[in-house]
Amino acid sequence: xxxxxxxxxxxxxxxxxxxxxxxxxILVIGSNxxxxxxxxxxxxxxxVESGARLIVADPRRTSxxxxxxxxxxxxxxxxxxxLNAMMRVILxxxxxxxxxxxxxxxxxxxxxxxxxxxEVEELCAVTGVPSELVRRAARLYAGAQKGVVxxxxxxxxxxxxxxxxxxxxxxxxxxxxxEQSFTGVNPLRGQNNxxxxxxxxxxxxxxxxxxxxxxxxxRQKFERAWGRELPGEPGLTLMEMTHHGRDNGIRAMFIMGExxxxxxxxxxxxxxTLSGLDLLVVSDIFLTETAxxxxxxxxxxxxxxxxxxxxNSERRVQLMHQAIEPxxxxxxxxxxxxxxxxxxxxxxxxxxxxEVMEEIALLTPIYGGxxxxxxxxxxxxxxxxxxxxxxxxxxxxxxxxxxxxxxxVPAEHTPxxxxxxxxxxxxxxxxxxxxxxxxxxxTRASAMLSREVPEALLEIxxxxxxxxxxxxxxxxxxxxxxxxxxxxxxxxxxxxxGMLYVPFHFAEVPVNRLTNPAADPVAKCPEYKVCAVSIEKxx
Amino acid sequence: xxxxxxxxxxxxxxxxxxxxxxSRLVAPVRNAHGDLLYQEIESLDAQEPDLYGQAQESAKSFxxxxxxxxxxxxxxxxxxxxxxxxxxxTVLFGLRSCDISAILYMDVIFLRSPRDEYYLKRRSETxxxxxxxxxxxxxxxxxxxxxxxxxxFGFDLQLTDLGDRFYVESGRARGDAILNQWxxxxxxxxxxxxxxxxxxxxxxxxxxRRQVHVETAFNRLKEGSVDPAIWERLARRCDGCGxxxxxxxxxxxxxxxxxxxxxxxxxxIRAWDSCxxxxxxxxxxxxxxxxxxxxxxxxxxxxxxxxxxMQFKRPGxxxxxxxxxxxxxxxxxxxxVDMVCSDRGVEPVARDVLADLLIEAGLVSQSDLxxxxxxxxxxxRPLGAVIREMGLATGDEIAQCxxxxxxxxx
Numbered sequence: 043x044x045x046x047x048x049x050x051x052x053x054x055x056x057x058x059x060x061x062x063x064x065x066x067x068i069l070v071i072g073s074n075x076x077x078x079x080x081x082x083x084x085x086x087x088x089x090v091e092s093g094a095r096l097i098v099a100d101p102r103r104t105s106x107x108x109x110x111x112x113x114x115x116x117x118x119x120x121x122x123x124x125l126n127a128m129m130r131v132i133l134x135x136x137x138x139x140x141x142x143x144x145x146x147x148x149x150x151x152x153x154x155x156x157x158x159x160x161e162v163e164e165l166c167a168v169t170g171v172p173s174e175l176v177r178r179a180a181r182l183y184a185g186a187q188k189g190v191v192x193x194x195x196x197x198x199x200x201x202x203x204x205x206x207x208x209x210x211x212x213x214x215x216x217x218x219x220x221e222q223s224f225t226g227v228n229p230l231r232g233q234n235n236x237x238x239x240x241x242x243x244x245x246x247x248x249x250x251x252x253x254x255x256x257x258x259x260x261r262q263k264f265e266r267a268w269g270r271e272l273p274g275e276p277g278l279t280l281m282e283m284t285h286h287g288r289d290n291g292i293r294a295m296f297i298m299g300e301x302x303x304x305x306x307x308x309x310x311x312x313x314x315t316l317s318g319l320d321l322l323v324v325s326d327i328f329l330t331e332t333a334x335x336x337x338x339x340x341x342x343x344x345x346x347x348x349x350x351x352x353x354n355s356e357r358r359v360q361l362m363h364q365a366i367e368p369x370x371x372x373x374x375x376x377x378x379x380x381x382x383x384x385x386x387x388x389x390x391x392x393x394x395x396x397e398v399m400e401e402i403a404l405l406t407p408i409y410g411g412x413x414x415x416x417x418x419x420x421x422x423x424x425x426x427x428x429x430x431x432x433x434x435x436x437x438x439x440x441x442x443x444x445x446x447x448x449x450x451v452p453a454e455h456t457p458x459x460x461x462x463x464x465x466x467x468x469x470x471x472x473x474x475x476x477x478x479x480x481x482x483x484x485t486r487a488s489a490m491l492s493r494e495v496p497e498a499l500l501e502i503x504x505x506x507x508x509x510x511x512x513x514x515x516x517x518x519x520x521x522x523x524x525x526x527x528x529x530x531x532x533x534x535x536x537x538x539x540g541m542l543y544v545p546f547h548f549a550e551v552p553v554n555r556l557t558n559p560a561a562d563p564v565a566k567c568p569e570y571k572v573c574a575v576s577i578e579k580x581x
Numbered sequence: 582x583x584x585x586x587x588x589x590x591x592x593x594x595x596x597x598x599x600x601x602x603x604s605r606l607v608a609p610v611r612n613a614h615g616d617l618l619y620q621e622i623e624s625l626d627a628q629e630p631d632l633y634g635q636a637q638e639s640a641k642s643f644x645x646x647x648x649x650x651x652x653x654x655x656x657x658x659x660x661x662x663x664x665x666x667x668x669x670x671t672v673l674f675g676l677r678s679c680d681i682s683a684i685l686y687m688d689v690i691f692l693r694s695p696r697d698e699y700y701l702k703r704r705s706e707t708x709x710x711x712x713x714x715x716x717x718x719x720x721x722x723x724x725x726x727x728x729x730x731x732x733x734f735g736f737d738l739q740l741t742d743l744g745d746r747f748y749v750e751s752g753r754a755r756g757d758a759i760l761n762q763w764x765x766x767x768x769x770x771x772x773x774x775x776x777x778x779x780x781x782x783x784x785x786x787x788x789x790r791r792q793v794h795v796e797t798a799f800n801r802l803k804e805g806s807v808d809p810a811i812w813e814r815l816a817r818r819c820d821g822c823g824x825x826x827x828x829x830x831x832x833x834x835x836x837x838x839x840x841x842x843x844x845x846x847x848x849x850i851r852a853w854d855s856c857x858x859x860x861x862x863x864x865x866x867x868x869x870x871x872x873x874x875x876x877x878x879x880x881x882x883x884x885x886x887x888x889x890x891m892q893f894k895r896p897g898x899x900x901x902x903x904x905x906x907x908x909x910x911x912x913x914x915x916x917x918v919d920m921v922c923s924d925r926g927v928e929p930v931a932r933d934v935l936a937d938l939l940i941e942a943g944l945v946s947q948s949d950l951x952x953x954x955x956x957x958x959x960x961x962r963p964l965g966a967v968i969r970e971m972g973l974a975t976g977d978e979i980a981q982c983x984x985x986x987x988x989x990x991x
Binding site: 076077080081083084087088091105108109363419476477489490493494495496515 | 613614615817818820821822823836838840850852854858859860867909910911
């Protein structure tokens, strides 16, 4: 998010998902696309079938990598080195898009000077990828007319997450692969509505539509609409609340649809924070691990029991209809907020969600033309959609970047904050499996999904397994500098030697007790993808 | 004596009101969001059957629910088991030929010995009223599976849309009984009706936009001349979501589990399962006799196209085309058949057979045809109907031309 904001001026997918099918070259980096974004993966596969060439950069042998012409199996946390190596090749071999750089971008000299100080061979040595593969990938991507990059949490969940994203943007701009259809940089957002939550201002420093709280004019606009004085200081990020809540003076929390006891890094700290609160209120559809710490729990309605919009990864706002009556005493999140607000002395009066949408349109320029009646019986509208007669925006930065000129932000390899040593010799990465969602609060309640993937398995390379005299299926204890857990092994070539991989959906394998809360300085996204651990047999 | 009658469209609602008294009435209904689904109609005054589209899902769940409570149990001072009563007289109205064929297929699966009592109870109390398809939809290929667009048997009644009226044919004694019980709604069939019914059925056969060579695929599978690489190509594209099996009208695999309600009570549930799930064959110790990377899809497609052919002389696919729309990875029946046949010089892309034949016979000019195609796209009406309405050719002429081109239609 932050990385694309500094370089392009807007932190969202530049293209539509549908456009991926028409790309010539696709670079997938840090994304287990088939399992995490199957709807995107199906377009990538279609593109490959119709002749597109696929490059995948991922430490693991994921299923999407099996469709790839080139798989760059880099060491975790060396994305900048890899991207810089590709750019250095492109620069040295004269494959840059001079006209694009000249007309549309700024600060190119800084990037060029920085790249000239780095050598391809040295950079490749950092990544562990043979330099010949990197050169081929660089030529392939730079040589295409229409090149798309898709990235996901494998890029952002690092201490250098923002710089990783900026480096991807550099690569796209140096080759002119932005501002067209079938061409761009696409962060794949998780869930059906993470983009929507960000759009609606579920971020510390902005009102809905990325309007800064520090801007007096904007703040006054919202104050006029809401009839209350609003703070001009940014709020706290997630980790500042769940890890350092006490230091930041937090006495009460209201957590909706989030399970930080399982999903946040170094989770035992989160438990301490929650236990130390004066008041914890949790609203969720099931009694989650986090809800067990709560003083008050509200049963929330599921997606099927309410009406409203969601905004997906490609900025598409879609209307979802209520399918069934709410079960039991549950209420929608909106109804819960409205009821509490009334009791707190600020009555909100919305007839229905369409009326809420009207207020969003009124106050949020990028959503200015989006109303329920326009979304009815359609595939939705892609923001920016600024007025009722605006048809929506399939791809961003046409003719000009949102910030004017695209800005090159050079970066250098930043090693992961967490390093292996003789005591903790393995690098543990966390991720997802196809059949479960996040902390499993919903999917593990389904008998079928639970049977499909009943437990977490720790992926380990067969050679490591043998060296440690362990067997596939064996129970092991995994320890990091922060915590430990027990889990069964699965020996597989999907991970290289020295690396381990485990999904985080399973409360009984609480991998986030082990992970490192060290976070990117700008985006504050924690380093989930690199954690030094040891493993030993459980006797 | 299997009867044939005519009912005016205006009288259908009144007829259904009589027929469905004391029964559950299920028919395709377009909901407020524009989706066409087979749904229970609670009041014919509020909801009207929509007989002009293909329902998104088949009618499978009304006989074999996605989640079926088999019995409840409790253990308060001794065990008690209470079987649930699945019975409910039901009228399934407006089913498409593929969906009726799928029910006939389910009959074979569930009513073989040992019979499934839950299915039997529901099925024996169900009246099937189908409607033939005057024009197939984009993904349809029931012509290739022998399950449409019109059926010869298997229904109690089958309707054909003749414009302002339906041609109604009875397929079994129960159909005759229905026609005789409410004679006031029906009129005798005229010669013109019979002719029109015949012409429409012929035109429908020529209206398929997809050519899916199911029989060729079967022969190749039988010969064992299928490139083994196909199985791996398919496996790479399958995420094991089970969508194909859930949407498939003939997929009947299920799993059984208990839903615990309190410490001492709960339900035993039978729920749809899918052979594309890894857990479908995984043993308690973790071993899976079916290799997910290669064999899961092989088993699935061989079952539908080969084993079923060998056993029942017909495929376990009814050509409804729904899997084509649902699969993320293009692992659907039509793609599979195309893959199997692709190196045989078999044309996978459909041509408009009727249009070709009309041009060949010199019945319509190229420009008239284009105008007819445009109107078809605009109104969604079958090509044959449009051509007749434009006065370009009579029903007889079209029928003659189709009869000559019979080979191409097949």
